[in-house]
Amino acid sequence: MRPLVHPAIEDVPLEAILHALGDPTRVAIYAGILASEKPQSCNAFAHLNEQPIPKSTLSEHFKVLREAGLIRSERSGVEMKNSSRCGELETRFPGLVTAILNAHKKQLEEQVRVEQAARRKSKRG
Amino acid sequence: MRPLVHPAIEDVPLEAILHALGDPTRVAIYAGILASEKPQSCNAFAHLNEQPIPKSTLSEHFKVLREAGLIRSERSGVEMKNSSRCGELETRFPGLVTAILNAHKKQLEEQVRVEQAARRKSKRG
DNA sequence: TCAGTTGTTCGAATCTCCCGAACTACAGGA
DNA sequence: TCCTGTAGTTCGGGAGATTCGAACAACTGA
Numbered sequence: 001m002r003p004l005v006h007p008a009i010e011d012v013p014l015e016a017i018l019h020a021l022g023d024p025t026r027v028a029i030y031a032g033i034l035a036s037e038k039p040q041s042c043n044a045f046a047h048l049n050e051q052p053i054p055k056s057t058l059s060e061h062f063k064v065l066r067e068a069g070l071i072r073s074e075r076s077g078v079e080m081k082n083s084s085r086c087g088e089l090e091t092r093f094p095g096l097v098t099a100i101l102n103a104h105k106k107q108l109e110e111q112v113r114v115e116q117a118a119r120r121k122s123k124r125g
Numbered sequence: 126m127r128p129l130v131h132p133a134i135e136d137v138p139l140e141a142i143l144h145a146l147g148d149p150t151r152v153a154i155y156a157g158i159l160a161s162e163k164p165q166s167c168n169a170f171a172h173l174n175e176q177p178i179p180k181s182t183l184s185e186h187f188k189v190l191r192e193a194g195l196i197r198s199e200r201s202g203v204e205m206k207n208s209s210r211c212g213e214l215e216t217r218f219p220g221l222v223t224a225i226l227n228a229h230k231k232q233l234e235e236q237v238r239v240e241q242a243a244r245r246k247s248k249r250g
Numbered sequence: 251t252c253a254g255t256t257g258t259t260c261g262a263a264t265c266t267c268c269c270g271a272a273c274t275a276c277a278g279g280a
Numbered sequence: 281t282c283c284t285g286t287a288g289t290t291c292g293g294g295a296g297a298t299t300c301g302a303a304c305a306a307c308t309g310a
Contacts, residue, residue, distance in 0.1 A: 001274060001289060010235075014228045015149050022143030023267095043287060054269050059289055078276045078287050093231065099224035103139045106218065126258060126305060168256060179300050184258055203256050203307045 004066065004073050009088040012069035017089075017096070020068035025053065026061050027104050030070055030084070034101065039074075039081035129191065129198050134213040137194035142214075142221070145193035150178065151186050152229050155195055155209070159226065164199075164206035 021027045029045045042062050046053060053061075062082065065071045069089065074081045086097050146152045154170050167187050171178060178186075187207065190196045194214065199206045211222050 013149075014225070014232050015147050015152065018143045018147030018152075018225070020147075022140050022145075022147045024138075024140050027140070027143075041287075055288070056269055056271090056290080057267085059287095060268080062288090075275085075288090078285095080288070093224070093228035095220065095224040096228050099218070099220040100139070100143070103218035103221050107139050166256075180257070181259080181300055181302090182298085184256095185298075185300095187257090200257090200306085203254095205257070 004075070006066060006072060007069050009069050009085065009092050012089075012092070014093065014096075016068040017070065017093070020064050020070055021100055023061070023064075025057075026065055027100070029061060030065060031101055031104055033071060033082055034084045034086060039083040041079040042082065043079065129200070131197060132192060132194050134194050134210065134217050137214075137217070139218065139221075141193040142195065142218070145189050145195055146225055148186070148189075150182075151190055152225070154186060155190060156226055156229055158196060158207055159209045159211060164208040166204040167207065168204065 021030060025048060028048050032045060033040050042058055045058060046055070062071070062073065062080075066073050069085055071082050072085050089097050146155060150173060153173050157170060158165050167183055170183060171180070187196070187198065187205075191198050194210055196207050197210050214222050
């Protein structure tokens with residue numbers, strides 16, 4: 001097993017960040033890590049909106065987030081502690097992470113509204 | 126030739142925007158369109174930092190930007206007028222485009238500094 | 251009508267992404 | 281110490297996306 005790679009925050013290109021968060025699963029994971037106070041294990045995201053994510057895929061997603069400078073991962077016994085590097089990123093690209101997460105949150109709320117409307121419609125027949 | 130497709134801004138997923146701008150060529154094009162007052166033709170970006178971009182690739186990039194709701198394209202005679210939809214996007218995802226473009230600008234300035242330092246170094250031998 | 255310009259489409263090579271199978275690494279018993 | 285279970289990684293192949301040259305379409309002006 002190779003050691004975990006964490007780039008220096010100055011070496012992270014903007015494109016890597018946008019590419020990493022330009023995937024629905026990865027924004028969701030990143031938002032989840034940011035939302036919780038304690039570091040999260042990879043396995044905490046094994047299910048995302050009721051869909052299971054294969055372990056190998058999950059591992060790959062965390063690697064992308066890590067190498068884009070978005071998260072820091074530390075092995076701790078059998079599992080991994082993933083925490084966000086949003087503080088460092090904020091100094092490098094001010095406002096970027098916040099804007100993306102606000103957008104993500106807004107989109108989630110929209111989806112919930114749409115689904116509720118669909119349920120009401122199907123209930124009426 | 127198919128007609129140009131422009132999604133309604135409410136139908137554009139965040140992921141499409143991040144994916145579109147998560148490519149060095151495309152952010153550069155988008156930044157160029159935003160920076161200029163008048164709509165720009167595709168051909169205006171046929172060279173990007175002294176590198177030629179093949180026409181077919183360029184056409185593909187504009188298609189991605191267009192279908193991510195980032196730009197509006199109108200045929201005008203033999204060429205195309207591309208303008209940004211940043212106003213609409215601002216109402217949907219406030220602060221997003223601004224944050225990304227600020228980050229892009231900062232990164233550009235960094236690159237210029239690094240290149241200047243390299244030139245000074247090679248001049249000294 | 252013809253030449254020149256701008257951009258699109260097609261197809262093939264290449265690259266990337268996803269996921270199952272097999273693996274490593276560690277913890278807590280028995 | 282060995283065994284079992286859990287967390288995460290690596291590998292390889294198939295599916296899908298990207299890139300780009302060649303051929304094409306659409307328009308302008310001579």
